[in-house]
Amino acid sequence: MDDTSLKEDIGTEEFWVNMGPQHPSTHGVLRLELKLSGETVVDGIVHIGYLHRSMEKIAENRTYTQFIPFTDRLDYLASMNNNLAYVLAVEKLMGIEVSDRAKYIRVIMAELGRIASHLFGITTFVQDLGAFATPLFYGMREREKIVELFDDVCGQRLTYNYMRVGGVSRDLPNGADGKIKGIIKYLRPKFDDLEALFNSNPIFTARTRGVGVLTASKAVNYGVTGPNLRASGVKWDLRKDEPYLCYDKFTFDIPVGNNGDAWDRYKVRMDEMRQSLRIAEQAVLGLPEGDPTVKAGRIFRPEPGETYMRSENPRGELGFYIVSDGSPIPFRMKIRSPSFSNIAVLPDLIRGLKIADAVCVLGSLDVVMGEIDR
Amino acid sequence: MIIPVLTLIIMLIVGAVVLGFIAVSAMFLIWWERKVSAHIQTRYGPMRVGWHGALQSVADVIKLLLKENITPSGVDRLSWWLAPFFAVVPVVMVFVCIPFGNIFGIELIARDLNIGILYIMALTSICVLGIFMAGWGSNNKYSLLGGMRSAAQIVSYEIPLVLAMVTAVMFAGSLSMQKIVEAQKGLWFVFQPNMAIAFAIFIIAGTAEVNRTPFDIPEAESELVAGFHTEYSGMKFAMFFLGEYTNMFVISALAATLFLGGWSGPFLPPVIWFLIKTYGLVTFMMWIRWTLPRVRVDQLMGFAWKVLTPVSFANLIVAGWILMK
Numbered sequence: 222m223d224d225t226s227l228k229e230d231i232g233t234e235e236f237w238v239n240m241g242p243q244h245p246s247t248h249g250v251l252r253l254e255l256k257l258s259g260e261t262v263v264d265g266i267v268h269i270g271y272l273h274r275s276m277e278k279i280a281e282n283r284t285y286t287q288f289i290p291f292t293d294r295l296d297y298l299a300s301m302n303n304n305l306a307y308v309l310a311v312e313k314l315m316g317i318e319v320s321d322r323a324k325y326i327r328v329i330m331a332e333l334g335r336i337a338s339h340l341f342g343i344t345t346f347v348q349d350l351g352a353f354a355t356p357l358f359y360g361m362r363e364r365e366k367i368v369e370l371f372d373d374v375c376g377q378r379l380t381y382n383y384m385r386v387g388g389v390s391r392d393l394p395n396g397a398d399g400k401i402k403g404i405i406k407y408l409r410p411k412f413d414d415l416e417a418l419f420n421s422n423p424i425f426t427a428r429t430r431g432v433g434v435l436t437a438s439k440a441v442n443y444g445v446t447g448p449n450l451r452a453s454g455v456k457w458d459l460r461k462d463e464p465y466l467c468y469d470k471f472t473f474d475i476p477v478g479n480n481g482d483a484w485d486r487y488k489v490r491m492d493e494m495r496q497s498l499r500i501a502e503q504a505v506l507g508l509p510e511g512d513p514t515v516k517a518g519r520i521f522r523p524e525p526g527e528t529y530m531r532s533e534n535p536r537g538e539l540g541f542y543i544v545s546d547g548s549p550i551p552f553r554m555k556i557r558s559p560s561f562s563n564i565a566v567l568p569d570l571i572r573g574l575k576i577a578d579a580v581c582v583l584g585s586l587d588v589v590m591g592e593i594d595r
Numbered sequence: 596m597i598i599p600v601l602t603l604i605i606m607l608i609v610g611a612v613v614l615g616f617i618a619v620s621a622m623f624l625i626w627w628e629r630k631v632s633a634h635i636q637t638r639y640g641p642m643r644v645g646w647h648g649a650l651q652s653v654a655d656v657i658k659l660l661l662k663e664n665i666t667p668s669g670v671d672r673l674s675w676w677l678a679p680f681f682a683v684v685p686v687v688m689v690f691v692c693i694p695f696g697n698i699f700g701i702e703l704i705a706r707d708l709n710i711g712i713l714y715i716m717a718l719t720s721i722c723v724l725g726i727f728m729a730g731w732g733s734n735n736k737y738s739l740l741g742g743m744r745s746a747a748q749i750v751s752y753e754i755p756l757v758l759a760m761v762t763a764v765m766f767a768g769s770l771s772m773q774k775i776v777e778a779q780k781g782l783w784f785v786f787q788p789n790m791a792i793a794f795a796i797f798i799i800a801g802t803a804e805v806n807r808t809p810f811d812i813p814e815a816e817s818e819l820v821a822g823f824h825t826e827y828s829g830m831k832f833a834m835f836f837l838g839e840y841t842n843m844f845v846i847s848a849l850a851a852t853l854f855l856g857g858w859s860g861p862f863l864p865p866v867i868w869f870l871i872k873t874y875g876l877v878t879f880m881m882w883i884r885w886t887l888p889r890v891r892v893d894q895l896m897g898f899a900w901k902v903l904t905p906v907s908f909a910n911l912i913v914a915g916w917i918l919m920k
Contacts, residue, residue, distance in 0.1 A: 238736050245820060260740070260892055351808060351889025358636035424809055424888050576740070576819075577812075577891045 235263055242271045246349045246580045249590035251564070253583075260575050265568045269561075272594035280554040285311050285386060286519045288551075293380035295539075295558060295592040298341050301334035301371070302534045303592075304384035309465055310530035310541035311386045315523045323388040323513035324467045328504045329401060330374070330383065331466075332497040336408065337367045338535035339448075339490045339497075342587035346487060347419060349584035350428050356418060363411050366404050373397060387515040401505045405498050412494055419487070429484040433570040433582030436481060443569075444562035447537025449586055452489045453481035459533040471503045483585035490587070520549045536560050536587060558592035613690045621840040622652035627874075628840075628881050635885045662829035667734060670826070674732030679827070679834035681725030685718040686841045693848050694772045696858030696865025704773060711772040712764055715849065716757055719804065722842065723749040726806075729835070730823040741822025744812045744892055748803060751899035752810075756800035758907035762793040762914045763853040776857030783856040789917065792910045794854040796903060798876075801846035803899070805839065808884040812892050847876035 241252035250271035256264040276295065280288050292307040293300040305327055312319065319327075344360030368378050373394055375383040383390050419425050435445065440453040450457055458475045460468040476492035478485025523545040531540035537559025546552040563586050571579040626641065626649065633640025641648025666675065692711040694704040708714050723746055730742015764770060766787070767778035784790040803810035814822040824835045851857060851872035860868035890898070 236736060238740075257740075260744075347888060351811065352887060353808065353885065354632075355636050355885050358638065362637055422887065424890055427894055428888060428891060575891055575893065577889070 233258065241268075246584065248345065248583075248588065251583075251588070251590055251593075253567075253579075255571075255576070255579065257576065260577075262571050262574050262576060262579050265571050265579065267564055267567055269564070269590075269593050272590045274595065276595040277554050277556060280551050282550065284520055284549045285523075285551065288554075289384065289386075290380065290382045293382055295556065295595060296338075296534060296536060296560065296589045297379060297591045298589055299334050299338040299535045300379065300381045301330045301383060302338070302532070303539060304381060305331050306530070306532040306534060306539040307541055308384040308386050309532055310528060310543055311523070313530045314526065314528040314543055314545060315386070315521065317387050319388050320511050320513055321467070321509045322392075322511035325504050325508050326389055326393060326513050327384065328466055328468065328471075329501050329508075330371070330381075330389075332501040332504070333367045333370065333401075333404070335497045335535045336494045336501075337364045339494050340364045342535070343415070343419075343487060343490050346483075346581075346584035346587065347425065349580050350425065352425075356415070359415065359418070363408060363415075366407060370397070370400055370404060373400070385515045386521070388513045390514070392513055398505050398508055401501065405502050405505070408498060409495075412491065412498075416491060426484070428577075428581060429487060429585070430482060431480070432483045432578050433574065433585060434480060434482045435566060435570060439566065439569065440481065443566040445537070445566055446559050446562065447534065448489045448493060449486055449537065449563050449566075451475065452478035452485035454479055459531060459538060463531075465530075465532055468500075470507075471500045473499050483581050486585040486587075522547055522549055531557065534559055536589065536592070537563060539592075556592075556595055558595060560588040560590075560593045564588045564593055614687065617687055617690065617841050617844075618837070620844055621837050622656065624840045624844065624877060625655070625836070626652045627878070631878060631881045632885045635882070656833065659829055659833040664829040664831060665826075667826050669734040671732040671734070674728035678725045678729035678732055679831045679838075681728060682722060682838035683725075683834050683841070685721040685725075686838050686845055689715050689718050689845050692772050693845070694776055694852060694857055694869075696869045698864065698866060702773065707771055707773045710770045712760055712770045712775075715845075716760065719842075719845070720749075720753060722838065725838070726823050729827065733823070733826040735826050737819045737821075738823050738825050741814065741819045741825070744819075745806060745823060747892075748806070748810065748812060748895060748899075751896055752800045752803035752903070755796050755899065755903040755907040756804055758904075758911050759793040759797035759800065760849070760853060762790060762907075762911055765911075765914055765918060766790065772852060772857075776852060776859060779856040780859055783854065785854040789910050789914050790854060792906070793914075794850065796907050796910070797850055797854065798879075800899075800903060801850060802880055802883065803895070805842045805846055805880075807843070807880055809887040809890050810895060811884075811889055812895060843877055843880060844873065847873045847880065850876050 235256055235258045238255045238257055239252070240255055241247035242250040247253065252268040252271065254266040254268065255262050274294070276291055279291060283291070289304060289307060292303040295303045340360040340363055344357040347356040348354060371381055371383075372378050374397060375381045375390060435449065435453050437453045437455050440450050440455060445453075446457070454477055456475055456477050459465070461475055473496045476489050476496065478489050525545055525547040527542070527544040529540060529542045531538045538557065539559055540557035542555040542557065543551050544553040567583060567586065570582045574582065629651070630640045630647070641651035644650040644654050691706050692704070692708055692715055694702070694707070726745045727742045730738045730740075730745070733739070763775060763784055766784055767775040769775060769778070785794045806814060819825070824832055827835060848869075851869065855872050858865035858869040
């Protein structure tokens with residue numbers, strides 16, 4: 222019997238497996254259709270849209286200020302940064318300059334929000350690798366400090382609604398800068414602890430190194446941004462390359478990876494958290510006096526025109542394209558969300574991998590369904 | 596006439612005691628695992644039902660008893676119904692040969708078979724059938740993948756597991772569990788260099804044998820939802836659960852008996868020593884589970900065939916050479 226006839230006799234069949242929208246590792250309502258040959262992924266199709274809430278259409282029926290709480294629900298793990306990206310866009314549209322204190326407070330909030338988001342991203346990623354809940358709880362414990370601060374500052378733990386067009390909703394409460402310094406002091410050694418838990422773990426290394434390699438050119442072609450892009454070796458960070466607020470006043474590094482594998486995506490996030498601490502520390506030390514709140518009314522009419530403003534969110538570039546017709550509500554709004562482009566690269570990355578690695582790649586991309594479906 | 600009837604009654608009593616112990620032990624272990632994991636994760640775990648949630652498992656059992664037994668459409672009825680029993684019955688049968696020690700000169704072992712170890716090896720291999728039947732019978736692709744994975748895994752890890760056991764048997768010179776314990780009266784086996792290696796191999800392979808992290812690929816929550824028992828509910832699920840925790844107890848009891856001197860120890864009564872060692876090993880396995888990520892299926896097989904099996908063979912040969920010298 223030769224080889225081919227043997228193959229026909231005991232031929233194997235490829236089959237489709239539906240992963241999600243309810244699945245422990247699809248983080249929300251992502252649905253993947255995987256074509257499997259045994260354990261190997263032959264093909265994958267990403268289905269999105271289960272969390273669609275017509276955010277962009279809702280924006281056409283709200284005043285500019287009324288839409289700020291909706292941005293909380295985009296990337297719900299980084300509400301502060303979404304708020305910021307949106308108000309920056311409106312400020313650019315109206316040509317408003319905010320006070321120095323407001324800028325510094327915004328930077329502190331954005332960087333702490335980035336740390337909170339990355340803590341979540343890294344620890345859920347490790348949970349997807351099978352370390353059930355322990356790293357997640359450690360990450361949550363550290364994140365809790367930041368969430369408590371946000372609670373003090375704006376009264377919310379998840380959907381902050383803190384930024385306003387022209388400033389922030391209220392000044393920092395008394396003693397907040399001391400608290401922020403305390404958080405920075407608390408977090409620094411905790412990052413070392415987390416890294417010790419992962420970096421020296423041979424199973425973690427074996428599961429992530431060389432898995433789901435995203436080349437720099439592919440990342441650029443797909444429009445991948447944020448830590449995922451930097452992990453592929455492209456040094457592109459809007460905080461450095463297109464500085465907004467007062468990021469040009471702070472010294473910080475942009476961590477980049479070499480290989481673009483899951484390990485690099487993890488490592489870049491880990492290093493970025495340290496850089497965020499550096500920025501937050503400089504900002505809180507140099508916090509100027511003044512009034513960061515807005516005295517102008519809540520309803521305003523920008524000149525007819527259009528603008529696009531993007532800023533560096535924890536997951537990549539979040540851009541708002543706003544068209545104004547001179548009325549108090551936007552004529553059209555388009556949101557460019559980073560996770561949407563980041564998830565698009567997934568089918569390319571998981572072809573030929575094992576199921577376990579597909580889960581690993583999905584976790585390492587760190588997508589949030591709230592901003593994919595909007 | 597009177598003797599067989601008496602034997603039957605004694606056997607029934609012993610059986611009831613063993614079954615009672617298994618049920619209580621499994622319930623304790625479930626509670627213990629929840630507490631251990633909670634404290635590792637900076638939580639409290641169950642606190643409401645009883646003292647520190649001590650009766651949580653009782654409440655859970657009541658809940659599972661009252662739950663509807665759902666049979667999905669398109670299941671392979673025979674294997675679907677038989678699978679939970681295949682997962683539990685062999686593990687329970689292993690208890691016949693586990694030496695718990697002695698109280699007032701009465702040996703606490705249901706039957707000290709002269710081929711005890713062989714009997715245990717044979718029975719622990721049957722468990723994989725239950726898992727595979729569950730995976731195949733459920734008519735669910737995730738379950739099927741889980742079943743296939745567990746078949747591959749357990750077959751691979753059985754070899755180093757058995758070789759590690761054989762090393763202990765060679766040193767003890769007997770297949771009887773009691774004799775193996777008595778052979779360690781002077782010095783526990785684990786304190787001899789190549790028995791220490793065998794002990795490490797046994798713990799690793801044993802962890803894989805009971806499908807626990809880092810070798811929990813048949814269940815693999817983040818990949819296969821729950822693997823082979825995705826479709827099971829109510830008491831059928833409880834049977835798998837009981838099987839899993841009892842299996843963990845059995846592997847730890849075997850490790851304690853073969854390498855840590857079984858029930859022997861100073862001051863405390865033998866039963867207490869046996870339980871301390873066994874539950875200590877169980878706790879160690881829990882500690883591992885709540886710390887490490889999961890290995891990938893090909894890494895798992897590679898580790899079994901390329902590392903564990905050669906090392907255990909080499910270890911066996913060295914042990915033989917030491918004994919012949």
